[in-house]
Amino acid sequence: MYTGLEGNEMTASTTMTIRLDPQLKAKLGRLADGTRRSRSFLAAEAVETYVDRELAIIEGIERGLADVEAGRTISHEDAMVSLRQVIDAAAGGTA
Numbered sequence: 001m002y003t004g005l006e007g008n009e010m011t012a013s014t015t016m017t018i019r020l021d022p023q024l025k026a027k028l029g030r031l032a033d034g035t036r037r038s039r040s041f042l043a044a045e046a047v048e049t050y051v052d053r054e055l056a057i058i059e060g061i062e063r064g065l066a067d068v069e070a071g072r073t074i075s076h077e078d079a080m081v082s083l084r085q086v087i088d089a090a091a092g093g094t095a
Contacts, residue, residue: 013044018043025039028042028043
């Protein structure tokens, strides 16, 4: 989460200009008013959250592709057998 503060010091920042739909800018303004935060703070927080999430997705895909290349996979059938066993055990059945 973007905090703008690290310890008691301001973190370094840079300016970036983006284009927003007027309706989105108005909603951001309402959110800023309602939370007593600046539009800039909220926009930076939203961008950071989005970028972190998207990078995590990309990194997960890259790990999955590396697993495939290294042969660290199981068949669909084997995966389904394992899942059925876990479901049965959780439901009180026998595995």
